[in-house]
Amino acid sequence: MGKSQFLSFIKKEFYHILRDRKTLFILLGMPVVQIVIFGFALTNEVKNSAIAVLDQSKDDATASLTGELDASRYFEIVASLKSAAEIGPAFRKGKVKMVVVFPPGFGNDLKHLNNAQVQLIADASDPNVANTLTNYANAVIMGYQDRVNQGLKLPYTIKTEYRMLYNPQLKGAYSFVPGVMAMVLMLICTMMTAITIVKEKELGTMEVMLVSPVQPLKIVVAKAVPYLLLSCVNIASILLLSVFVLDVPINGSLPLLVAESILFTLTSLSLGLLISSATGSQQTAMFISLTGMFLPTVMLSGFMFPVENMPLPLRVISNVVPAKWYYIIVKSVMIKGVGFGAVWKETLVLAGMTAFLLLISIKKFKIRLS
Amino acid sequence: MKSVTAQDLVKTYGTKKDVVTALNNVSFEVEQGELFGIIGPDGAGKTSLFRILTTLLLADSGRATVDNLDVVKDLKAIRKRVGYMPGRFSLYQDLTVAENLEFFATIFETSIQENYDLIKDIYQQIEPFKDRRAGKLSGGMKQKLALSCALIHRPGVLFLDEPTTGVDAVSRKEFWDMLKTLKRQGITILVSTPYMDEASLCDRVALIQTGNILSIDSPAGIVDNFKPTLLAVRANQMYPLLLDLQRYEGARDAYAFGEYHHLVLKSGFNEAGVRSYLDRSAHEGVEIKPSRPVIEDCFIALMKQPTGAAADNHQPSA
Numbered sequence: 307m308g309k310s311q312f313l314s315f316i317k318k319e320f321y322h323i324l325r326d327r328k329t330l331f332i333l334l335g336m337p338v339v340q341i342v343i344f345g346f347a348l349t350n351e352v353k354n355s356a357i358a359v360l361d362q363s364k365d366d367a368t369a370s371l372t373g374e375l376d377a378s379r380y381f382e383i384v385a386s387l388k389s390a391a392e393i394g395p396a397f398r399k400g401k402v403k404m405v406v407v408f409p410p411g412f413g414n415d416l417k418h419l420n421n422a423q424v425q426l427i428a429d430a431s432d433p434n435v436a437n438t439l440t441n442y443a444n445a446v447i448m449g450y451q452d453r454v455n456q457g458l459k460l461p462y463t464i465k466t467e468y469r470m471l472y473n474p475q476l477k478g479a480y481s482f483v484p485g486v487m488a489m490v491l492m493l494i495c496t497m498m499t500a501i502t503i504v505k506e507k508e509l510g511t512m513e514v515m516l517v518s519p520v521q522p523l524k525i526v527v528a529k530a531v532p533y534l535l536l537s538c539v540n541i542a543s544i545l546l547l548s549v550f551v552l553d554v555p556i557n558g559s560l561p562l563l564v565a566e567s568i569l570f571t572l573t574s575l576s577l578g579l580l581i582s583s584a585t586g587s588q589q590t591a592m593f594i595s596l597t598g599m600f601l602p603t604v605m606l607s608g609f610m611f612p613v614e615n616m617p618l619p620l621r622v623i624s625n626v627v628p629a630k631w632y633y634i635i636v637k638s639v640m641i642k643g644v645g646f647g648a649v650w651k652e653t654l655v656l657a658g659m660t661a662f663l664l665l666i667s668i669k670k671f672k673i674r675l676s
Numbered sequence: 677m678k679s680v681t682a683q684d685l686v687k688t689y690g691t692k693k694d695v696v697t698a699l700n701n702v703s704f705e706v707e708q709g710e711l712f713g714i715i716g717p718d719g720a721g722k723t724s725l726f727r728i729l730t731t732l733l734l735a736d737s738g739r740a741t742v743d744n745l746d747v748v749k750d751l752k753a754i755r756k757r758v759g760y761m762p763g764r765f766s767l768y769q770d771l772t773v774a775e776n777l778e779f780f781a782t783i784f785e786t787s788i789q790e791n792y793d794l795i796k797d798i799y800q801q802i803e804p805f806k807d808r809r810a811g812k813l814s815g816g817m818k819q820k821l822a823l824s825c826a827l828i829h830r831p832g833v834l835f836l837d838e839p840t841t842g843v844d845a846v847s848r849k850e851f852w853d854m855l856k857t858l859k860r861q862g863i864t865i866l867v868s869t870p871y872m873d874e875a876s877l878c879d880r881v882a883l884i885q886t887g888n889i890l891s892i893d894s895p896a897g898i899v900d901n902f903k904p905t906l907l908a909v910r911a912n913q914m915y916p917l918l919l920d921l922q923r924y925e926g927a928r929d930a931y932a933f934g935e936y937h938h939l940v941l942k943s944g945f946n947e948a949g950v951r952s953y954l955d956r957s958a959h960e961g962v963e964i965k966p967s968r969p970v971i972e973d974c975f976i977a978l979m980k981q982p983t984g985a986a987a988d989n990h991q992p993s994a
Binding site: 321511 | 761769
C-alpha cells in the first residue's frame with residue numbers, strides 16, 4: 307500500500323507541474339535561452355573589433371601590416387584616418403576601439419635603421435577590452451616582424467611559444483557552459499522545491515495532509531522526484547546544445563558527468579527543502595532562494611569572477627557554495643576530460659553537504675502547524 | 677462512550693509582551709455519535725480548538741482525547757481515524773474533482789470503491805463534474821467535494837471547521853442535511869460555525885466567546901435557561917427607539933434584532949410598564965409583543981454576564 311501511496315504522490319506532483327504551462331515553459335526554456343544568450347550575445351571574447359588606421363607613411367610595409375590586421379578575426383578596419391586630429395573625434399563617436407598609427411617613413415625606418423615604431427591607441431574606458439586588443443595587435447605585428455626577419459640571423463633572441471591547453475581557441479563557452487549548468491540546476495531545484503512545499507502550506511493542503519497517516523517525509527521526497535527528472539531533461543538539453551551548437555566537447559566520461567550533475571541536483575533539492583521548512587510564504591521562499599542561493603552561485607562559484615582573486619573572507623565563504631564545487635567538477639570532467647580520481651574530493655564535499663542539508667531539513671520538518 | 681474530551685485547554689499566541697489568549701480553560705465532552713456544535717463569532721478560538729483536537733497544534737496546558745487517544749502522545753493513531761475539513765477550501769485547485777478524491781483515498785490507504793457507500797449521497801451531486809478542476813467549482817460544490825475527501829477513509833470522528841462560512845443559504849441547508857445523514861451512520865461530528873441559527877441543528881452546542889465557553893447544553897436547554905422576559909419592540913423611527921429602550925430603567929439589555937428590537941427586562945418589570953414608558957415619549961407606530969428567545973438572545977445574555985457567572989457554566993451538563 308505504501309508504494310502506491312508514494313506513486314500517487316508523485317503523480318499528483320506531475321499534474322501540478324504539467325498543468326502550470328507557463329512555469330513549465332520557463333523551467334524547460336530557461337536553460338536553452340541561457341545557453342543561447344551566453345553563447346552568442348554575452349561574451350567576453352574579442353571578435354571583429356572596429357579599429358581605425360592612421361597611415362602617415364603609405365608604403366609596402368604599412369600596407370601589408372594593415373592587411374594582416376584586417377585579415378585577423380579580431381579586427382575589422384572601419385576607417386582610415388587622414389590626420390592625427392581625427393583620432394580624438396573617431397574615439398568620441400564610439401565607432402572605433404583602437405587606432406593604429408604608422409609614423410611617416412615607417413617602411414624606410416624598418417628597412418634602413420632596423421628600427422621602426424608603431425603606436426597603438428586604445429579606448430581604455432573598458433580596460434579589459436583595451437588590454438586584449440593591444441595584445442592581439444601586438445601579436446599580429448610580431449608575427450609580421452618574424453616574417454621580415456626570416457633568413458636573418460639575430461643574436462640572442464628568446465621566442466616564447468605558448469599553448470592554450472584544453473581550450474586552444476580560448477572560447478568563452480568552455481567556462482560558461484559549466485556555469486550555466488550550475489545556475490540552472492540550482493535555480494530550478496532549490497527554488498521550485500522550496501516554492502511547491504511552501505505553496506502547500508499557504509493553500510492549507512499541508513494542513514489536511516498532516517491529519518492523515520502519511521509520513522511527512524514521503525510528502526517531501528515525493529516533491530523532489532519530479533524536479534529531479536525535470537533537471538535531467540535540462541542537463542540533457544544543455545549538453546546537447548553545447549556540443550552541437552557551441553562546439554564545446556565533452557572530453558571526459560559522460561556517465562560521470564551525469565552522475566555528478568544528479569548529485570548536485572540532490573544538493574540543490576535538499577537546500578530547497580531546508581528553505582521550505584524555514585519559510586511560510588511563497589514570496590519569502592522565492593526571495594531567499596534568489597538572493598541567498600542564486601547570487602552566491604553566480605558570484606562565488608568562480609564562473610563569472612575568479613575566486614582566487616577575491617579577498618580572503620569571500621574565498622572562505624565561497625567554500626560553502628555548492629555550485630563552486632560542482633563548477634570545478636564539470637570543468638574538470640567536461641573540458642579537461644579527467645576521471646573520477648581527479649574530482650573525488652569535490653564530489654565528497656558535495657555529498658557531505660547534501661547529507662548534512664537533508665539531515666537538518668528532516669529534523670526541522672514540522673509534523674504540526676507552527 | 678466519550679468520543680472527544682477536552683480538559684482545561686489553554687492556548688495563547690504571541691510574545692510575552694503581547695499575549696493573545698485563544699483558549700482559556702476550555703473543557704467539554706462529546707458523546708459517541710453526537711452532532712456537537714461549537715458556536716461563536718470570529719476570533720472566539722474555534723479554529724485553535726479544532727487544530728488542537730486534530731493534533732495540528734499543541735495546547736499550552738490541558739489535556740484532550742479523541743477516541744480515547746491522547747492528542748499529543750497518540751498523534752499517529754489519531755491521524756488515521758479522524759476526518760478534518762479546515763475552514764478554508766484546502767484541496768488541490770489544479771486537480772479535477774475525481775483526482776482530488778482519488779488522491780485523498782490513497783493517502784488514507786483506502787480506495788473510493790471501498791467506502792463509496794458512505795460518500796455516495798454527497799459525491800453523486802458533484803459526480804457530473806468529476807473532470808472539472810476543483811478550483812472551477814462553485815462554493816457549495818467545493819464544500820461537498822471537501823466533505824467527500826474528509827470522509828473517504830470512514831473516519832470515526834469528523835471535524836468540520838466553519839464548513840458553511842461563505843456558502844449560500846440553499847447549500848448551507850443541504851450541507852446540514854448531509855450531516856444528519858452522516859450522523860445516522862454513527863460518525864461523531866464536531867462542527868464549528870459563527871451562524872447562531874445553525875445551533876438548533878446540533879444535538880448539543882458549546883457557546884464560545886474570546887476563548888471562554890459560555891454554556892454547553894442542547895439547543896432547547898440553552899433557550900430554556902433564558903429566564904427573563906423578552907419583548908420584541910418596533911416603531912416608525914427605529915434608532916431613537918433603541919436609544920430610549922436602552923435608557924429604560926427596567927431594561928437589562930436592548931439590541932437591534934432584525935425588524936424588531938429585542939428588549940430584555942429586569943425582574944419586576946413587565947410589558948405594560950414598557951408601553952407606558954414609550955407612551956410618554958413621542959414614538960409613533962409603536963408595536964410591542966412578547967418574543968421567544970433564540971440562541972442569539974442567549975448568547976448575548978451569556979456574553980454580558982460577569983466572568984464569574986460564566987465560569988459556572990464551564991462544567992458540561994450531565
